[in-house]
Amino acid sequence: MLGGAAAAAAASLVPAGAAHAQGTAYKDGYNKLATEDGTHSIPFYGQHQAGIATPPQTAAAFLSFDVTAGNRRELTAVFRTLTERAAFLTKGGTPPPPRPGKPREQRHLLGATVVPDDLTVTVAVGASLFDGRHGLAPHKPAQLKTMRAFAHDDLDPKITHGDLLVQLCGNHRDTVGNAMLDIMRQTSGGMRLRWRMDAFRFPPRPVGIPRDWMGFKDGIANPDTTDASQMNQAVWVQPGRPEPAWTAGGTYQALRIIQMHLDAWDEVPVEQQERIFGRRKISGAPLYATDPNASDELDPIYTNDPQGRLTPLNCHIRLANPQTPQTAATSTILRRSFQYDQSPDEGGNPNMGHTFCCFQQQLNIYIAMQTRLENEMLASYITPIGGGYFFAVPGVRNAQDYYASGLLRELRR
Amino acid sequence: MMSASPVSDKRIRPHIPRSAVTLCVAVLLAPVGVLACGGERPAASPRIYVTNRLDNTASVIDGATHKIVATVRVGVSPAQMAASPDRKSVYIANTGSNTVSVLNTDTDTIARTIALPPRSKPVDVVANPNGRYLYTADGGSNRVSVIDTRAKRVVASVRVGTQPLSVATAPDGKTVYAANSGSGDVSVIDARTNRVVRTIPTGRFPSGVAVTPDGASLYVTNELSGVTVINAGNRTVAARLPEPSPFSVAISPNGDRAYVTSLGPGRVTAIDTRTHRVSSDVSVGPSGTDPFTVRATDDAIYVANQGANTLSIIDHSTFKATATIATGNSPYGIAVVQRGPTNR
Numbered sequence: 103m104l105g106g107a108a109a110a111a112a113a114s115l116v117p118a119g120a121a122h123a124q125g126t127a128y129k130d131g132y133n134k135l136a137t138e139d140g141t142h143s144i145p146f147y148g149q150h151q152a153g154i155a156t157p158p159q160t161a162a163a164f165l166s167f168d169v170t171a172g173n174r175r176e177l178t179a180v181f182r183t184l185t186e187r188a189a190f191l192t193k194g195g196t197p198p199p200p201r202p203g204k205p206r207e208q209r210h211l212l213g214a215t216v217v218p219d220d221l222t223v224t225v226a227v228g229a230s231l232f233d234g235r236h237g238l239a240p241h242k243p244a245q246l247k248t249m250r251a252f253a254h255d256d257l258d259p260k261i262t263h264g265d266l267l268v269q270l271c272g273n274h275r276d277t278v279g280n281a282m283l284d285i286m287r288q289t290s291g292g293m294r295l296r297w298r299m300d301a302f303r304f305p306p307r308p309v310g311i312p313r314d315w316m317g318f319k320d321g322i323a324n325p326d327t328t329d330a331s332q333m334n335q336a337v338w339v340q341p342g343r344p345e346p347a348w349t350a351g352g353t354y355q356a357l358r359i360i361q362m363h364l365d366a367w368d369e370v371p372v373e374q375q376e377r378i379f380g381r382r383k384i385s386g387a388p389l390y391a392t393d394p395n396a397s398d399e400l401d402p403i404y405t406n407d408p409q410g411r412l413t414p415l416n417c418h419i420r421l422a423n424p425q426t427p428q429t430a431a432t433s434t435i436l437r438r439s440f441q442y443d444q445s446p447d448e449g450g451n452p453n454m455g456h457t458f459c460c461f462q463q464q465l466n467i468y469i470a471m472q473t474r475l476e477n478e479m480l481a482s483y484i485t486p487i488g489g490g491y492f493f494a495v496p497g498v499r500n501a502q503d504y505y506a507s508g509l510l511r512e513l514r515r
Numbered sequence: 516m517m518s519a520s521p522v523s524d525k526r527i528r529p530h531i532p533r534s535a536v537t538l539c540v541a542v543l544l545a546p547v548g549v550l551a552c553g554g555e556r557p558a559a560s561p562r563i564y565v566t567n568r569l570d571n572t573a574s575v576i577d578g579a580t581h582k583i584v585a586t587v588r589v590g591v592s593p594a595q596m597a598a599s600p601d602r603k604s605v606y607i608a609n610t611g612s613n614t615v616s617v618l619n620t621d622t623d624t625i626a627r628t629i630a631l632p633p634r635s636k637p638v639d640v641v642a643n644p645n646g647r648y649l650y651t652a653d654g655g656s657n658r659v660s661v662i663d664t665r666a667k668r669v670v671a672s673v674r675v676g677t678q679p680l681s682v683a684t685a686p687d688g689k690t691v692y693a694a695n696s697g698s699g700d701v702s703v704i705d706a707r708t709n710r711v712v713r714t715i716p717t718g719r720f721p722s723g724v725a726v727t728p729d730g731a732s733l734y735v736t737n738e739l740s741g742v743t744v745i746n747a748g749n750r751t752v753a754a755r756l757p758e759p760s761p762f763s764v765a766i767s768p769n770g771d772r773a774y775v776t777s778l779g780p781g782r783v784t785a786i787d788t789r790t791h792r793v794s795s796d797v798s799v800g801p802s803g804t805d806p807f808t809v810r811a812t813d814d815a816i817y818v819a820n821q822g823a824n825t826l827s828i829i830d831h832s833t834f835k836a837t838a839t840i841a842t843g844n845s846p847y848g849i850a851v852v853q854r855g856p857t858n859r
Contacts, residue, residue: 390720390738390760391779397802400779401822405568405594405807405847406722406762408610408636408654409678411697412738426611427592430569430844 140217140277146192148497149351150338153222154438154461155327159271161278162301162440164357164457165285166264166490169231171292174513177236178504180292181225184268185504187288188223191216191281211280219277223285224269225505226355226492231265241512243493244344245354245465253476254485261297261359261488269355269459269494275302299359299488301440301457310398311386314441315362315454316483318379319386319398321437323423336434337461348508351496354465356435356472358458359442359488365451367483378479380417389413414479421474432470435462455484465491561812562620564605564850565819565826566593567843573607574842575623576826578814578851581840585623589616595639595681595808595848599664600646605850608637608651615640615651615662620852629667631660639681643688643706650691650704652679659693659702661709671709675702681723681763685747686730694721694735701735703750715750717743723763727788728770734786736761742775744791754791758784765811767831774816776806783809783818783827785834795834799827810849819846 144152171177190198194216197206232242251257268285272278286295304312311319325332334340341350367375372383382391386398389412404413404425413420423433437460444453462468475481495506560579566589567574573593575585590609593616597606604626607616613635619626631637636655642664643650649662659682661671676695679702683692691704694717701724703713718737725734732753733745742761744754760778767774772794773786781804784796799806805822815837816829826846828838 387779392739393759393779396779399802401803401805403778403805403807403821405592405610405821405845406638406654406680406738407678407696408638409697411678412720425569425845427569427571428611 140212140219140274141194142220142273143193143218144220144222146189146223146498147500147503149499150353150497151222151224151494152192152497153224153269153271154337154353154436154494155333156220156222156271157327158303158438158440159220159222159273160303160305161272161275162303162457163270163278163282164299164301164459165268165270165282166228166261166296166298167266167268167289167293168296169235169265169293172235174236174510176292178510180289181505181507181510183289183292184223184225184285185498187281187285188225188505189498189501191284192218192221192223194218209280209283211276211283216280217277219272219274221270221272221277221281223281224271224355224494226267226269226494227506227509228264228266228490228492230263237513238509241346241348241509243339243346243349243352243354246493247465247491249356249489249491252472252486254481256485256487257489258487261299263490264296264492266293267355267357267490267492297488299442299457301442303440314439314456315364316367316375317383318375318381320456321439322381322386322398323402323419324437325434327436333436335463337436337463339463346509346512348506348512349493349496353436353461353463353494354468355492355494356458356460356462356465356468357489357492358472358486359455360458361447361453361455361485361487363451363483363485364454370483377414378417378483380413380419416477416479418475418478418480421478422471424474429474432467435460435468435471455487458489461494560854561814562852562854563817563826564596564598564618564848564852565842565846566596566607566848567845568592568594568610568821568847569844571611572843573605573618574846576840576842581828581838583840583842586843587618587623587625589618589625590614590628593847594637595652596850597641597649598850598852599642600644602852602854604664605852606640606642606649607848608640610636610638610654613637613655615649617667627667629662629669631669632656632658632672635660638679641682641684641691643684643691644686645688648706650682650684650693652682652693654678654680654696657695657697659691659704673702673704673709673711675704675711676700676714680721683724683726683733685726686728690747692724692726692733694724696720696722696738699737701733701745713750715745715752717745717752718755723761725764725766725773727766727773728768732788734764734766734773734775736764736775738762738778742773742786744773756786756791756793758793762806763808765809765816767811767816768813772811772831774809774811776809776818778805778807781806781820783816783829797829797834797836799823799829799836799839800825807847808849810851812851812853814851814853817849817851819849821845821847 232238314320325336384394385396387396388402440457563576565574573587591611605618615629617627635653637651638654639652651660659673663670675693677697679693681694693702701715717735719739723736735743742756746753763776787794803822807821808819818827826840
């Protein structure tokens with residue numbers, strides 16, 4: 103009965119949910135429609151997976167798995183189970199009867215019924231899945247590769263790479279945690295957790311894009327996620343060569359776990375911090391805006407500043423997008439990042455930082471951008487320590503479809 | 516006179532009686548084929564040239580129909596532009612390729628490319644009143660290059676302040692002003708000797724400079740500290756206006772108004788040049804529109820909106836936008852060439 107009531111409540115919110123998922127500009131940078139009771143949900147089925155164009159929720163977990171399924175049939179079972187769990191968890195309701203051979207859900211972490219709480223489950227595949235094991239190699243997304251260390255990276259193998267990345271986002275820690283435990287339990291026969299990064303997103307202080315641990319508003323420059331043509335141009339893989347047909351509607355995902363050296367950062371005067379980022383600290387606006395209440399949506403403009411006298415040439419945002427004709431094709435990605443906070447590292451330093459996550463139609467665009475950033479002033483204050491490159495598969499179209507179905511069908515031919 | 520629209524100077528531009536213009540328009544609207552009107556040119560409507568910085572092109576817009584009639588490939592990262600007083604050429608400063616393109620306005624093709632020294636990164640270009648010399652603001656090398664338009668090469672190089680972004684000539688052509696964003700001042704150059712004779716501190720990050728038609732005042736937009744009005748005679752500051760992020764300035768051809776674009780709020784402000792007070796303002800779009808460059812002719816005020824990829828046309832008398840035209844990617848510079856009869 104309670105489940106029915108919750109489902110009805112969720113159903114009554116569907117129009118708002120649709121507006122939420124599609125009508126809210128990402129520029130807000132914050133999931134404003136989150137409800138405390140968790141009855142709000144984000145549609146699961148569609149051409150694209152949720153959790154990409156969806157305004158970022160406050161709680162996230164990135165789960166990297168090694169796939170242990172030995173053949174195509176087992177691999178298909180893994181994706182089918184993942185799909186079934188994601189479809190249920192994101193919609194919520196009374197746990198369905200267990201599948202044959204699967205344990206009954208009796209965790210009750212969320213009470214008698216599972217609340218959707220704007221949960222999104224986003225599944226992406228790593229280059230290592232396309233090795234000889236399942237015969238997937240000929241069908242690998244054209245630009246997918248194993249992440250190689252950039253100049254200042256200090257990658258820890260314990261939090262780097264993976265066959266499969268499951269990104270879980272929701273409005274509260276418990277719904278994300280419940281989804282994580284559920285998925286791990288239900289797929290335990292076919293994949294094993296390799297590493298996990300819990301992350302979160304701060305509320306806006308006081309308005310606009312949330313800040314990171316360094317106190318700066320982060321992830322401001324994004325395509326408009328409500329504009330289909332921008333998304334088709336910058337984020338979603340379009341049909342056609344050289345990409346294999348099954349990838350259309352998917353997108354490349356780059357995840358970078360970046361430790362911030364906050365002790366050193368706090369020693370830097372704010373004026374210099376602003377020059378390192380290329381933005382005002384309080385307002386998040388470009389450096390030409392002197393008003394502390396200036397909007398963080400103002401465009402940075404460097405075209406009148408060839409020497410970088412106002413916005414330094416090697417500041418973060420100018421290297422990410424120098425706004426020159428030569429770099430125009432390698433300057434647009436969709437940022438959807440979070441913060442993390444873990445136990446101190448071996449040196450006793452705070453291990454706090456940025457779980458940088460971005461989506462783009464071409465992985466090479468991210469790599470070109472990050473290569474430019476090897477020379478940024480910020481490099482002394484951060485160390486990328488993990489992450490990986492993945493391909494977020496196209497959306498699950500309907501109840502008969504499942505994650506990566508197009509890829510797995512290729513194997514049957 | 517205006518920093519990059521010498522054609523709008525009344526003493527250079529031959530006067531076309533308003534009634535004649537109206538007549539031409541009326542004739543053109545008539546269902547008749549080709550009709551010459553007041554000379555060998557078929558129409559008196561202006562041609563508007565806009566550089567598209569991220570496309571490496573210039574759009575040619577018909578001022579009457581507001582249609583793009585040609586797209587011309589120019590140098591890399593084309594920035595500001597200027598028309599020659601005889602209207603036969605439009606000069607384009609190419610920041611990325613360290614060149615000035617000479618566009619033939621009869622054919623709308625690039626007739627010549629003039630090289631500047633490496634790393635010059637020219638941002639602005641202006642022609643002197645008789646059209647013999649061009650001055651470029653070389654933001655990369657802290658210099659103003661002097662180009663002889665007959666010899667078609669650089670004939671002098673003037674060391675100015677840091678990162679000059681804008682140049683303007685006095686109506687008599689004897690003085691050239693360069694706004695130096697990095698050093699926060701304006702260099703006053705004697706055009707006969709090509710030497711800096713004075714440096715006037717103006718504010719933080721001066722990005723634009725324009726001279727009134729009587730040569731008496733300079734208007735300087737300081738991106739970080741408002742608008743400064745300078746008395747050109749004794750070279751002292753006459754007024755300061757607290758406009759937010761002012762970026763570009765142009766003076767109306769009759770000298771009554773200074774038009775200033777403000778990056779943040781996306782608006783154009785009209786300043787009364789007698790009282791130094793804001794007389795009106797007009798929004799050209801939401802934040803992110805980025806009105807970048809303003810130029811004024813007898814006909815209208817033109818604003819290139821870099822963020823919105825549009826050109827706004829604003830009416831002098833009503834101070835309202837009368838048209839918004841889609842341009843290429845990241846429009847930057849504007850030159851307006853009045854077509855039609857010329858006595859040159």
